[in-house]
Amino acid sequence: MVALLVRLKLTLLRNNLRRSLWRTVGLVLGMVYALxxxxxxxxxxxxxxxxxxxxxxxxxxxxxxxxxxGWLVMSLLVFGVDETVDPARFALLPVRARELLPGLLVAGLIGSPGIATVVVSLALLVAWSGGAASLVAAVVAVPIGVATCFLLSRFATSAAARFLGSRRFRDLAALVLVLFGLVLGIGGNLFGNLYAEGTPQMRFLLAEAARAMAWTPFGWAWAVPADVARGAWGPALVRLLLAVALMFGLWFGWAHFLALRLTEPLDSGGGQQKVRSGSLVDKLYPATPAGGVAGRTLRYWRRDPRYLAGVAGFLIAPVSIIVSQLASPKGSPELVAFTPVLLGLLMGMTIAQDLSYDGTAIWLHISTGIRGADDRAGRVMSTVTVLGPVLVVTIIVTTFLGRQWQLVVPVLGLTLGLTLIGLGVGCWVGALWQYPAPPPGANPFQKGSAGSLPALLSFSVSTLVTLLLVLPTLALVIGSIWVHWLGYLAAVVGVLSGVLVLKVGIAQGGKLLDRRWPEVMFAVSENR
Structure with a gap:
């Protein structure tokens, strides 16, 4: 059964790669990055x-x-990313959970996260090869630790499968992603500040954190070689017994929930909500084709977890910069004041990927003959409706927190310029590249290899072109450090150039769509 499931996993991966050149190239790039x-x-x-x-x-x-x-957290947030061999697909076959478990365990490790974890864990043997006792302890502990990583993720996702598949969790996952990203960003900045203060303090914090980690379930197995190398045989034995008990407990727990899933497969609950007419959204925009597109996409911003994940990613970097700079005694108030500039740069990225999120529903635009320019304008309207207030609040908050009143006009000019230019560039880039995004009811963080490379190209080109077009405004903002009135000129240039680029982006992006609607339909289709 193990060999059968492994061959099945490899066959499915090979067939997926044969569908499209993008999948193969995306997989290669992902493997190079992981390597x-x-x-x-x-x-x-x-x-x-x-x-x-x-x-x-x-x-x-x-x-x-x-x-x-990380295996536990990411398996919950990224639920369904690697379900090539989904246990629910075996529900109609005469096979039991205990027969599937070994094969699913090995097949689950076939992939970038699993292979990377195994290779890095084997390198731990080298780290502990200085002593015979510690090396033997590492040989025993490494397989237990690797198995715990995978079993912990599978037990958690199997136990909470019904909740993970609900819309409530998908909304919660977006919030958790924000918090997780903020913790990483703030932690990284504080770590850099501590490192700048001196090595002794860093060494003390490292030792205390490792000591606490060693007595958690995440560190039991990995602390065994450390205890043996230090001669602490009692704690080593206790942690080894705890690690083995945890591994078997996760194994039997996963078997229990897998057996339930084989007899009661989960049904997707997405796409069953009714849309009421005559709502505030219908009255918010004009009764034009562009207004219709804006109203439809605005509903997506509230109901589609993929858009909620986008808002989460939109907020992570700016908030982490603000908090870390204010928390650090050596923080820069000028950097806090210019934080909204980053939001302005990121706003255009949402337009660049909006068409991909429509999926095959884009046939409605094709069949009704909607103009590409109306599609571009409508998406800009809905994006500004959602993210515009966030940008305004960020500008007000950073102005008061940074207390750099002399920078208000330059910050406004550069932020508005980047926002408008980014939206215009996004309108053009979004019409040029599309990819098959996860369907509306699926995991919002799922990224197939077919969409990884086009998404990377879209992001890179949007960022580069936006930064190039905003250079005149940026030069004036920098010049305002010495010549104050250049800040007012930067605001004027930023707004005027932004409006011009936005109009050109809508017009040129619309012309691209008018010529490429069939290609767009093909690009966003999930099964190609």
Missing amino acids: GLVVLAVAGLVALRYTSVNLIADVTVLAFGLLTA
Whole structure:
């Protein structure tokens, strides 16, 4: 059964890659990126081999404990990303859960996260090869730790499968993603500040964090070699027994929920809500084709978890910058004042991917003969309706928190210029590249390999062209540091150039769509 499921997983992956060249190229790029991270991690573990036992222990326990916790968190947030061998597909077959478990375990490790975890964990053997006892302990602990990573993720997703598939969770996941991103961003900035203050304080915090991690379920297995290397045989034995008990507990728990799923497959609950006419959305925009597109996409912003995930990503970087700069004694109030500029740059990215989120429903535009310019204008209207107030609030908050009153006009000019230019560029880029996005009822964070490369191209080109077009305004803002009145000129130039680029982007993007509607339909189709 193990060999059968592994062959099935590889066959499904191969068939998916044969569908489109984008899938193959996207997979190769993803593997190259993952390989780079793995090489850096392995090199770091090999370098640790020649340091002190205490440093090896603290770094490895904390790092691999966070890796285990990451498997749990990301499996919940990214539920359904790797369901190539979905257990529910075996519901009609005469097979039991205990027969599927070994094969699903091995097949689940076939992929970038699983292979990377295995390779990096094997490098842990090198880190602990300085002593015979610690090496033997690592040989015992590594398989337990790797199995715990995967079993923890599968147990959590199987136990909460019905809740994870609900719209309530998809809305909650967007909020959790914001918090998770903020913690990472703020933590990274604070870590840099602590590192600048001196190594002794960093070393003390590292040791305390590793000591706490060693007594959590995420660090039990990884702390065994550290305890053995330090001669702490009692704690090593206790943690080893706890790690083994956790592994078997997760195994039997996963078997229980898998058996339930084989007999009671989950049904998707998406796409069953009714849309009421005569609502505020219908009255918000004019009764024109562009207004109709704006009203439809505005509803998506509230009901579609993919858009909620986009708002979450929209807020992570600016909020983390603001909090980290205000929390640090060496923070820059000028950087806080210019934070809205980043939001202005990111706003145009949403237009660039909007068509892809429509999926095959885009045939409505094709069949009704809607003009491409109306499509572009409508999406701009709905995006500004949702993200515009967020941008205004951010400008007001950062102005009062940074208290850089002399920068208000330059910040407004650069922010408005970037926003309008970004929306115009996004209108053009969005008409040029599309990709098959996850369907509305699916996991909002799911990204197929077919869409990874076009999405990367769309993001890169949008960012580069926007930054190039905003250079005149940026130059005036920089010049206002020495010549104050240039800040007012920057505001005028930013608004005027932004309006011009927006009009050109809507017109040229619309012309592209008028010529490419059949190609757009093909590009956004999930099964190609």
